[in-house]
Amino acid sequence: MKVLVAVKRVVDYNVKVRVKADGTGVDIANVKMSMNPFDEIAVEEAVRLKEAGKVSEVVAVSLGVKQCEETLRTALAMGADRAIHVETDAELQPLAVAKLLKAVAEKEQPQLMILGKQAIDDDANQTGQMVAALLGWGQGTFASKVDLAAETVDVTREVDGGLETVKLRLPAVVTTDLRLNEPRYVKLPNIMAAKKKPLDKLTVEALGVDVTPRLKTLKVAEPAKRSAGIKVANAAELVAKLKNEAKVL
Amino acid sequence: MAILVIAEHDNQSLKAGTLNTVTAAGKVGGEVHLLVAGHNCGAVADAAKAVAGVAKVLVADSAQYAHGLAENLAALVVDLAKNYSHVLSPAGTSGKNFLPRVAALLDVAQISDIVAVESADTFVRPVYAGNVLATVQSVDSIKVITVRTTAFEAAALGGSANVDSIGAAAEAQLSSFISQELTKSDRPELGAAKVIVSGGRALGSEEQFKAIIEPLADKLGAAVGASRAAVDAGYAPNDYQVGQTGKVVAPQLYVAVGISGAIQHLAGMKDSKVIVAINKDEEAPIFQVADYGIVGDLFTVVPELIQALGNN
Numbered sequence A: 001m002k003v004l005v006a007v008k009r010v011v012d013y014n015v016k017v018r019v020k021a022d023g024t025g026v027d028i029a030n031v032k033m034s035m036n037p038f039d040e041i042a043v044e045e046a047v048r049l050k051e052a053g054k055v056s057e058v059v060a061v062s063l064g065v066k067q068c069e070e071t072l073r074t075a076l077a078m079g080a081d082r083a084i085h086v087e088t089d090a091e092l093q094p095l096a097v098a099k100l101l102k103a104v105a106e107k108e109q110p111q112l113m114i115l116g117k118q119a120i121d122d123d124a125n126q127t128g129q130m131v132a133a134l135l136g137w138g139q140g141t142f143a144s145k146v147d148l149a150a151e152t153v154d155v156t157r158e159v160d161g162g163l164e165t166v167k168l169r170l171p172a173v174v175t176t177d178l179r180l181n182e183p184r185y186v187k188l189p190n191i192m193a194a195k196k197k198p199l200d201k202l203t204v205e206a207l208g209v210d211v212t213p214r215l216k217t218l219k220v221a222e223p224a225k226r227s228a229g230i231k232v233a234n235a236a237e238l239v240a241k242l243k244n245e246a247k248v249l
Numbered sequence B: 001m002a003i004l005v006i007a008e009h010d011n012q013s014l015k016a017g018t019l020n021t022v023t024a025a026g027k028v029g030g031e032v033h034l035l036v037a038g039h040n041c042g043a044v045a046d047a048a049k050a051v052a053g054v055a056k057v058l059v060a061d062s063a064q065y066a067h068g069l070a071e072n073l074a075a076l077v078v079d080l081a082k083n084y085s086h087v088l089s090p091a092g093t094s095g096k097n098f099l100p101r102v103a104a105l106l107d108v109a110q111i112s113d114i115v116a117v118e119s120a121d122t123f124v125r126p127v128y129a130g131n132v133l134a135t136v137q138s139v140d141s142i143k144v145i146t147v148r149t150t151a152f153e154a155a156a157l158g159g160s161a162n163v164d165s166i167g168a169a170a171e172a173q174l175s176s177f178i179s180q181e182l183t184k185s186d187r188p189e190l191g192a193a194k195v196i197v198s199g200g201r202a203l204g205s206e207e208q209f210k211a212i213i214e215p216l217a218d219k220l221g222a223a224v225g226a227s228r229a230a231v232d233a234g235y236a237p238n239d240y241q242v243g244q245t246g247k248v249v250a251p252q253l254y255v256a257v258g259i260s261g262a263i264q265h266l267a268g269m270k271d272s273k274v275i276v277a278i279n280k281d282e283e284a285p286i287f288q289v290a291d292y293g294i295v296g297d298l299f300t301v302v303p304e305l306i307q308a309l310g311n312n
């Protein structure tokens, strides 16, 4: 069984981004970029499925600028077998990403596709659900456990009230939540080996997808800053302040 | 054209976030219809028709909607959506699950997690863990939107909308419900609570999390939340996680106990009215957003706080 994993290159989660002075966008020149953390979990899950003998091939896919190659090399170092890069400088919104991934899936014919539940830059939480819809596949979103069988997959999902388990007919889409697994650290020999693994290129044109953005960003701004308050000496003083000053008790 | 809001519910009661979503829909301007898709969900339909500002309630009662499976729900909403200018749902795990599917099938974008309505096609939404607010304009014919419920007031009750029964769509047959394991609690729901006490990694174990956080929450009539680190370590259930990738809350009072204040955590709670932080590190970033801070060991400060509250 083949698994396709989508990995996005995003601003590292430790970086606090700044809005450009003219409010047209976010300044990401010279900031550290990494694989979206939920996608690391996705790669880890796919590789574990392969190690467990349930999956024969893991293919990582990334869409975007030239440097996505680095993200794909990380996925290869973690254990993916090969990589596909759909290279473009165009702005890609979730619907366009979903259409591109659908086109890749139609070429590759995977039985399972694993994505992160959310990219930590656009915070959209859409792409996995969209690609599942476009392919007419079932979806197991926000997964904390994936139990893969020959023709079905059981997915335990993190939902607002607790956990829920659904059974999906394969092929299907899974999106990862934080508790699914703890991604491995890549070791130097794996990084070296990853350089020799195949990384194929595709274009938006060849896949025949219209990626024109549907949402126009009119402006970006920083939210109102919250100012630091005061330190109080002890619990009694806190209770007094909450009662008499903040009036929340 | 009218606006369709998808109600969030568990077949018994209407979830509070639906009321905030109706308010957001009202800001778009247009007649608001509320869809209740479920199974044996008559009580929800009754609650829905009492929401002020709702002109009509549509009820699709069928076994295939009993557990809100995204594939089935999306098929129903896609059929209805063609008669609406906007389709909105609360940005809970239910809306986040089925609504992007609806958007893709309609070949339109989804606008996630809006915090303001500027006009019928322009909305404000947070990106980058809430460090940036983006104003976005949609060029699509149907706007598909999830709503950050803490950013909008709850709609009032006292309306009396008409209720129409509608048929179910063809079942997708892609997925089926197996089981659920819901966190049992008599406390208020996190998303709607007026007071929240949250615990972090510093609690050290599930037992200590319970022994320290719960009595304080009891005293304050509060809901309980947690940081990711506390959830990952198994001190608290997954649905307690507050933050960028967990729940977003905005209570009157948020008490952060042994939480450092990473941006991912702040993203979920910095719109609280009053924030209290208890942390032994006076440099912890949580103090930069806290109205009141106590620098000290939580294992002594929290019991003292419970006692001080008791004296009032």
Ligand SMILES: Cc1cc2nc3c(=O)[nH]c(=O)nc-3n(C[C@H](O)[C@H](O)[C@H](O)COP(=O)(O)OP(=O)(O)OC[C@H]3O[C@@H](n4cnc5c(N)ncnc54)[C@H](O)[C@@H]3O)c2cc1C
Residues within 6 Å of the ligand: A013, A037, A038, A120, B199, B200, B201, B202, B226, B227, B228, B229, B230, B241, B242, B243, B244, B245, B246, B247, B257, B258, B259, B260, B261, B262, B263, B264, B265, B268, B278, B279, B280, B281, B284, B296, B297, B298, B299
């Ligand atoms: C993709 C991604 C998504 C994430 N999403 C979220 C999210 O939604 N929500 C979230 O919370 N985090 C999220 N995180 C994690 C986040 O980055 C932090 O790691 C996490 O919030 C830290 O949790 P903490 O504050 O409990 O732990 P720590 O950062 O370890 O802080 C513990 C604090 O307790 C204090 N302390 C220790 N002992 C005591 C004591 N005895 N008394 C008083 N104080 C004490 C310490 O001084 C410290 O400040 C995410 C991270 C990633 C990468």
Ligand SMILES: Nc1ncnc2c1ncn2[C@@H]1O[C@H](COP(=O)(O)O)[C@@H](O)[C@H]1O
Residues within 6 Å of the ligand: A006, A007, A008, A009, A036, A038, A039, A042, A061, A062, A063, A064, A092, A094, A097, A114, A115, A116, A117, A118, A119, A120, A122, A123, A124, A125, A126, A127, A128
């Ligand atoms: N440009 C991209 N390249 C590869 N995968 C992507 C891309 N954009 C989104 N994804 C995948 O979709 C998931 C959800 O992204 P989003 O819907 O933008 O929050 C991510 O975690 C990735 O797995």
